[in-house]
Amino acid sequence: MNGLRRSFLKRTTGLGTLVAAVAIGVIKPADVLAASRNDAAFKATSSPDAIKALGMSGATNSTAIAIRAPDIAENGAVVPIDITSNVPGTQSISLFVDNNPFPYVGTFDVAKGSEPYVHVRIKMGKSSDVRVVVAAADGKYYQAAKEVKVTIGGCGG
Amino acid sequence: MGDPMRIRAKLVGDTADVRVLMAHPMDVERKSGGKVVPAHFIRQIRAELNGKVVWEAQISQAISKNPVFAFKVKGAKAGDKLSVTWEDNKGDSRTDSITLGAS
Numbered sequence: 334m335n336g337l338r339r340s341f342l343k344r345t346t347g348l349g350t351l352v353a354a355v356a357i358g359v360i361k362p363a364d365v366l367a368a369s370r371n372d373a374a375f376k377a378t379s380s381p382d383a384i385k386a387l388g389m390s391g392a393t394n395s396t397a398i399a400i401r402a403p404d405i406a407e408n409g410a411v412v413p414i415d416i417t418s419n420v421p422g423t424q425s426i427s428l429f430v431d432n433n434p435f436p437y438v439g440t441f442d443v444a445k446g447s448e449p450y451v452h453v454r455i456k457m458g459k460s461s462d463v464r465v466v467v468a469a470a471d472g473k474y475y476q477a478a479k480e481v482k483v484t485i486g487g488c489g490g
Numbered sequence: 491m492g493d494p495m496r497i498r499a500k501l502v503g504d505t506a507d508v509r510v511l512m513a514h515p516m517d518v519e520r521k522s523g524g525k526v527v528p529a530h531f532i533r534q535i536r537a538e539l540n541g542k543v544v545w546e547a548q549i550s551q552a553i554s555k556n557p558v559f560a561f562k563v564k565g566a567k568a569g570d571k572l573s574v575t576w577e578d579n580k581g582d583s584r585t586d587s588i589t590l591g592a593s
Contacts, residue, residue, distance in 0.1 A: 370533065375550050411554045430552060439549030443561070446544035447537075448505060452560035456518075456552050 374437045380429045380464055383437040387427065389466050392474035395420060398465050400479040409457040409483040416451050422470025423449035431478075432461030444470075457483045495586040497574055499566075506566035506590055508537065510559050510574050518551045532557060532576045539563055540571055566590055 377383035384390055401415035416426055426449065428438040433456075441451045449467070457463075460482040467475045493513035500507045512532065519529040529551050537545040544563050563572065568591025577583040 370548055433552055435550060435552065437550055438552040439547055441561070442546040442548075445546070446539065446542070446564050448562035448564060450560075450562050451547075452509075452558070454554040454558050456554055 375435065377437060378435060380431045380436040383429060383435075384427075384466060387437075387440075387466075389427065389468065389474045392466050392476035395467070395475035395477055398467055398475060398477035400463060400465055400477055402463055402479055402481050404480075405482045405484065406457065407484050409459070409485055411454050412457050412481060412483070413452070413454050414463060416453075416465055418449035418465075418467045418475075420449070420467045420469050420475050424468045424470055426451055427466045427468070428453070428455070429464040429466070430455065430457055430461050431464060433458050436464075457481060459483055492576075492578075492582060492584045495574060495576075495584065497572065497586055497588045499563075499572055499588060499590055501566060501568060501591055504565055504567060506539075506563040506570075506572065508561055508563055508572065508574075510537075512557045512559075512576055512584075514555070514557060514576070514578065516551060516553055516555045516557060530578065530580060532578045534577045535559065536575045537561065537563065538573045538575075539566055 371387055374383045374386035377386050397419040399417045399419070402412065406412040414428070416428070418426055424444040425440050425442045427440040429436045430438060438455055443449050462478045462480050464476060464478045469475060496511040498509045514532050515530055516532065517527065517530040520527050531551040532549060532553070535547040535549065536543055545561050547559070570590045571587055572590055573585055573587030575583060575585040
C-alpha cells in the first residue's frame with residue numbers, strides 16, 4: 334500500500350517537472366536567455382556558412398593562434414582542446430569542427446577581463462579539422478586550424 | 491536546478507587560473523526507439539569577478555557531457571568573489587561561487 338503510494342507520488346512529481354520544463358521551453362522565447370545568440374551560425378551545417386553567419390568571413394591565417402589538441406583522439410565524445418591566442422587585442426575566440434553535423438561549437442568572449450585562453454572538451458563525430466577564429470580589437474579576424482583524427486565518433490551523446 | 495559546479499581557481503600573480511566542472515548531460519537531439527529525444531544542453535556561461543562579467547561563452551551541443559572549462563581571469567586578488575552561471579536550452583540555470591585564495 335505504502336509502496337504504491339510512494340511510486341505514485343514519484344511518478345506524478347516526475348511528470349510535473351517534465352510538463353513544467355516543456356512549458357518553460359515553449360513559452361520562453363529563445364532570446365530571453367541570450368540576446369546575442371547567433372542561431373543562424375549554430376544551425377549552419379558547414380564551417381564556412383557558420384563563419385559567414387557570424388560575420389567572420391575573410392579571416393587571415395595566423396600563426397599567433399596556438400591550438401593544443403591530440404593528433405589522434407581515441408574517444409570522440411571527449412576531445413580536450415586548449416586555445417591560446419597571441420593576436421594583439423584578442424576579443425573573442427570561436428571554435429568550429431569542420432566535419433561535425435553542426436560545426437559551430439561556440440564563442441568565448443575574453444574581452445571583458447580574461448586572458449585570451451580557453452580550455453574546452455568537445456564532441457567530434459569523425460576526424461576533422463578543428464578551426465579557431467579570433468576576433469581582434471582592430472575589427473579583423475584571424476584563423477588557425479589543426480587536424481584531429483578520431484577513432485571512435487562521439488556524436489551519439 | 492542542476493547539481494553544483496566544481497570551481498577551482500589558482501592565483502598566479504593577479505591572474506586567476508579558473509577551472510570549472512559542470513554537471514550536465516549535454517544531450518544532442520537523437521532518436522531512441524523511434525522517438526526523438528530532444529537536445530538538452532548548456533547554451534550560455536558567464537563568469538563574474540565581484541559582480542562584473544569577465545568571461546562569457548555561447549556554446550552548442552558539441553561541448554562534451556559534464557563540461558569542463560578553463561580560463562584565466564585578469565586583475566584578480568585573494569578575497570575576490572568569483573561566480574559562474576550557466577543557462578541551458580530548457581530554461582534551467584545555476585550559479586555557484588567561490589572566494590579566491592580560500593582553500
